[in-house]
Amino acid sequence: MRTIFTFIAVGWFLISSSAWAQETSVQGTITDESGSPLPGVNVIIQGTNVGTTSTIEGTYRITVPEGSDVLIYSYIGYNSVTEEIGNRSRIDVTMSEDIAQLGEVVVSALGFKQDKDQLGSTSSVVDAESVTRSGESGLINGLSGKAASVRIARSNGDPGAGSTIQIRGPNTITGSSDPLIIVDGVPISNSTVYGGGNGGNESAGVSQQSRLNDLNPNDIESIQVLKGASAASLWGSRAANGVIVITTKQGSAGKPKITYSTSYSIDQINTRHPLQNTYGQGSNGEYSPTDRSSWGDKIADRPGGADEVDQSGEYFAARDGTVYHPIINKNSRETYVDSNFDEVFQNGYFFQNDLSISGGTEKSTFFFSLGRLDQDGIIRNSYYDRTNIRLNNQTYFSDWLNMSARASYTSSNANRIQQNSNVAGLYLGLLRNAPDFDVSDYIGTYYDENGTASFNRHRSYRRPLGSNSNPTYNNPLWTALEQQSTTHVDRFIVNSDLNIEPNDWLTFTLRGGVDTYTDRRVYLFPIGTAGSDRVNGLFNEDVITESEFNFDAITRGTFDLTSGIDLTATVGWNYNDRQRRANFAQLSNFQADVKLPTTDLNSSNEVSSIENQKRFIRSNRLYTVLNFGFFDQVFFNASGTLEAASSVKGEFFYPSFDVAWQFTELDGLQNNEILSFGKLRASWGQVGVQPLPHRFQTLAEGGFTYSTYDDGLSISQFGGGFRVDDDKGNNGLTPEIKTEWELGTDLRFFGSRLGLAMTYYQNRIEDLLFQVATTPSSGFLSEYTNAGSMENRGFEAELDYDVVQTDDFNLNVYANFNNNENEVTSLQGTESVDLTTQSISSRAVESYPLGVLWGTRALRDDNGNFILDDNGFPSIAPTQGVIGDPNPDWRGGLGFRASYKGVRLNVLFEHSQGGDFAERTRFILQNFGTHADVGNEITLTQDLVNVAGDVIPAGTSVRANIRDYGAGPVLLDEAWYTGRGAGFGDGVMNEFAVSDATWTRLREVSLGYTLTSNWLQNTVKLSSVEFAVTGRNLVLWTDILGIDPEVNQFGVSNGFGIDYFTNPSTRSVLFSINITY
Known part of the structure; x- marks a missing residue:
């Protein structure tokens, strides 16, 4: 100490x-x-x-x-x-x-400008203009493919859906994987909060938004990604996942500059699950109007014409007057696979308008912007809108005193569509739907055999007359048009810098900021919604408020220690206070059948519940940075952060250092025509991850409730008395500590036209935090403790090459590459840690990468060959285990920018090699008989046996596939797919749902023309007008059918690589105009 x-x-x-x-x-x-x-x-x-x-x-x-x-x-x-x-x-x-320095100005973790060539740590600068031109409505997804070792994964294609950001692989098991976000020197929230009507996580419910997408991309001046621990260590226990530093736009002295831009995007579903329309609803080759599966009769073999129905008793009357009676014989050959999709999906769009005004005097400048985004999703009734207002001001009171003040307000609204492992979800009801069932008449009146009417009944393929109040699975139109999952967010971000320069070498900076938002969510499931907890109506209202206050006092001094040695020293103190309050209220068993989100739905408090959560973390940090320069050639940077936080006891120190040697400053290498610049660099640093708050003590909670400890204090407002929580408190918690070193080089050739940066890094994260089961005699179920470790190692490279540079024509090629190898090296007290909870789960398993896929698997011998049963089919292993690894072998991006006079073209490809993806949707649809894989009719050329042991003679036409598992061809028919060959649960071969996740996509292509002329300026007073068309995710090459392998059932989560009826992604074409006055 x-x-x-x-x-x-x-x-x-x-x-x-x-x-x-x-x-x-x-x-x-x-x-x-x-x-x-x-x-x-x-x-x-x-x-x-x-x-x-x-x-x-x-x-x-x-x-x-x-x-x-x-x-x-x-x-x-x-x-x-x-x-x-x-x-x-x-x-x-x-x-x-x-020219050699252009593009090399970066922003430090504290928000100060630095010369990148003097740093020994790694960072990537992302051109803010490339993000705004990306065709994305949100900031996060616009970063995709633009920086090495930065993985961006969108949860799905819903408007405003959240996205995962991961830098250099995973760094924690149960904590957030998101990097720290710094805007204008002040941290802001990028949390994705679940709870209440969202089922507590992303496996059921809707895809919640990442808060970084509250920002308007058009307000951003620069974006920098700090990857290594050395670069990020000043933020201590908040920086283990890296730091993204964002600087917003400022005004400049002179006449006002006015910019107006408008964009219109057309969005479509980028890939569809292939479904069969050959066989109808039923099983064993026979039609059944209420069967869950589509293993029924061959539709083409039906006689055709109208179905034979029973008009003597019950029936269903749709809203448009169409009447449905019980079917006696199914005659119709009509199928509805395509029309059902058309009923649910549409062309989405977003319409964005942005206006900015900047200018000022020699003493004061300003930047003002107003933005509005209106988006309709590709699923009917899904929408997202966002209004942004920003005002930035910089004032020079004197030569030694100036102040910057920035304020922004965001208001957003959305309605998101239920998805995933959820009988009230969209895709579950649509894709399981029988090909010969029309979903269009989804609501109406059911009349029983006595003529008694039941209004607003839900008609689905399992309940074609709406005769049962529970439809088993939602009709997808009910999900889209009757249910509501709305959210309204108000967010304020305010920060300010006061800079005092009493002399030429000393600067004092006082910087403060507040980030606060309130997210009001309403979930309405009308009477008749699928699910035992929703069938009588369910209403949830969640109010989540999060705030962060941050203050820094910083002193910086610059010194020439000798004629060739200089020093910049920084010392600062930081105070940070983060709070989250959440109220989750629920009403069920409605007394009134209404479709409006109102609390006046029932009169019985016995079927109501309310939950209140509070969490807070306060921290103090004292930090210093020493930047030495030796003869404009060698630069040594050291920093230290001493931190105390409310989530741990005691103080923790986070040191770092880095060194950069510009070897091209040596005699004989200066002014070299080939090698313009060369730097070797090395760095070492430590950062951390704070424990979840309020884990020191064993807490009490309201009686007659289950434990909802999670990451907040949960106190029930109902029931009498209290009981001890099931989780044992731990007063010995420490932060997770990440120690990282890296070696690299930055090279520039041919007058800095070709730039190449390469880095090898290795880190170890110790004292990983997760729940560990306790002995029954302790009286507790588990304890949150430091009990694990893992490692990352990898190589990353970025290239930028100006191939052609003339007055009229320019061509630039850019690329990035990274591979990351992760290994969980220790898990004390447990075999594995479940990151998700499904038949196929994502887990932390010792000696494997984090997030490996876990489930039932085939029994194999020591050589990896299947152990077959008597009929030649694989047997299920008696224990579950690792069945796949979703982590890719490597990822990369390749793009080029070309311009000729006023015309520009930008193209970006992105590739992910290797890794595995659990196609659980496909696996389930094979079991239900709706997937195209199980719609084949073949004529056997030899006798074949099925999994039940039945021999099917040659010459027989049968609905099946043929596979050889090692003992000769066998028949995969209904018995296989409805048995252990597909489906859900522990009795099926989940290993067979896992496929290679390799993909390549045309991430972006943009063509624009900028018009500038004296006539334009003199006649209409415009500096420039730009017209552009942009394509986003236009082409996807992958062996995964039906879903984009980038989506994740669990949304913004450390578990990934699994799809289970996840809402689809989109491809887009964007038209835009940008006018500058």
Whole structure:
């Protein structure tokens, strides 16, 4: 501990040191080659640490000690200028751009600009304009394929659906995998909160939104991804998953600049599950109007014409007057596979309009924006809208005092469609639906044999007359049009910087920020919805409020220690307070059959429940950063963070260091025509993951309730008395600690036209946190504890090549590559940790990568061959185990940008090689007989046996497939697919649902034309008009049929690679116009 405080004290001491000399005065103005003023230029007296920076209007004034005669002007991205003072009292300077440095200005974890060439840690800069041009309505998905080691996975194609962001593989088992998001130097929330009517997780319910998508992409100036622990360690226990640093736009002095853009997107389902329309509802080759399966008669063999019905008794009258009677004989040959899809799906669209105004004076600048997004999803009645307002201001009160203030407001509304393992979900009801059942008349009146009417009855393929109040599975139109899963979000983000520069080498920064939102959710399941808990009506109202307050006090000093050694020292203190409050209220067993979301639905409190959750985390951090430069060639950076947080006891220290050597500064390598720049770098650092809050003590909860500890304090408002929670408190919790080192190089060739960055990294995460079962004698079921470790190692590369550069034509090729190998190296006290709960689950298993697929598997010998039963079919192993690994072998992106005069073209391909994907939807549909795989009719050329042992003679036409498992061909017919060959539960061969997940996609293609001319400026006062058309996810190449392998049943989760009736993804075409005044 003494060493830690010594390290921090050195930073304070160096900042507090200074030297003074006699003074003369020099002033002037600094501009770029176009004559525009350059603010923030460093003006240093050669050989001293005396200096200043230019103001927003580019002016400067500096006092010069006697005997000094040279000023050095430096600015990141520009060539340095050296001026002899002589007898001059005014020196005006024009600075030219340094082509070798362009694109190398980055933003640190604390929000300060840095020269990337002086850093030994890894980061990727994502062009903000490429995100806005991506064709995505949300910020997160616009990052896909643009940076090495950054995996973006959209939950599904629903409007506003959440997305997973993962940097350099998984870093925690049960904690969030999302990186820390820093906007303008202040952390904000990117949480995805489940609960209440969403079933508590993503396996059932709807896909909730990632909060980062609340931001308007058009407000973003720059995006930087900090990947390594060294770059992120200043944020301590919040930075194990990396950091994404976002800077919003600012105004500039001069006349107002007005920009208006409008975009219209057409969205379609990008892939459909192939369904058979050859065989009808029923089983064993016979039609049955209420059967769950479609193993019935061959539809083409029916006589045709109208069905024979019984008109003497019960019937169903649809809203349009169509009457349905019980079917005696099924004669019709009509099928509805395509028309049923058309009833449910539509062309989605989004319409986005953005207006921004920026400008200001020499003393104050502003940026104002207003954005509106309206989106209708590809599923009927799904929608999302978002309104964004932002105002950024920067004011220079004097040469030594300035302030930046930023405020944004977001309001969004959505209706999302139920999905996944959910009898009230859309795809479950649509895809299991028999091909000869028309879903269009889904609601009406049921009349029994006595003529008694039951109104608003739900008609589904299992209940074709609506005779039972529970339809078993929802008709998909009921899911889309009658149920409601709405959300309304109000979010405010406010932050401000106050910068004080008392002299040329010292800066004090006070920075504060508040991020707060309220998410109001309503789930309405009318009477007649499938499911025992919904059939009599169910209403949920959730109100989730999350807030974060952050404050930093930062001191920075710059020093020339000797003629060739300089230092920038930073010392800061941070206070952070995060709170979440959630109220989940539920009403069931409606007394009134209504479709409006209102609490006036029943009069019995006995069938109501309410739950309140509170969680908070407070932390204090003291940090210091020392940046040394040695002869403009070697740069050493060290940092240390001392942190105390309410979720753990004690203080924890997170150190880091990195070193960068620009070896092209050596004599003989400077000004090389081939190798323009070369840097070797290395870094080491530690970061952490905080435990879930409120886990020190064993808590009490309201009696007669189940434990809902989860990640908050859960207190029931009903029932009498209290009881001890099932989870044992643990006062010995510590953060998960990630230790990472990396080695890499940055190279630029041919006048910096070709850039290549390569990095090898390795990290180890210890003290992983998860629930461990306790002995029964303890009186508890489990304990949350530090009990595991895992490792990541990988290689990543990024390439950028300006192939052609002329006045009229430019061609740029860019690419990125990464492979990450993960291994769970230790799990103490348990065989595995379940990340999901399904027949095929995603788990942490020792000696395997995190998230491996787990389920029933085939029995095999030591050589991996199937052990067959007497009929030649695989047998089920007596124990479950690992059946697949969803982690890809490698991922990469390849793109090019071309421009000719005013025309531009951008194309981006993305590829994921290897990994496994559990096609549970396909597996279930084979069991139900609706998948195209089981719609084949074949004529046997030899006698074959089925799984039941029946011999089917040659020459027989049969609905089946043929497979050889090692003992000769066997027949896969209804007995196989409705037995252990497909379906759900532990009695089926879940291993056979797993397929290779390799995919390649045309992620983006964009064609635009920018019109600029003197006529345009002189006549209509417009600087430019751009027209563009963009395609998003237009083509997908994969062996996975029916679903995009990028989707995830469990949404934003550490478990992935599983599909179970997940709503589909989309492909889009976007038309846009951008006008600048």
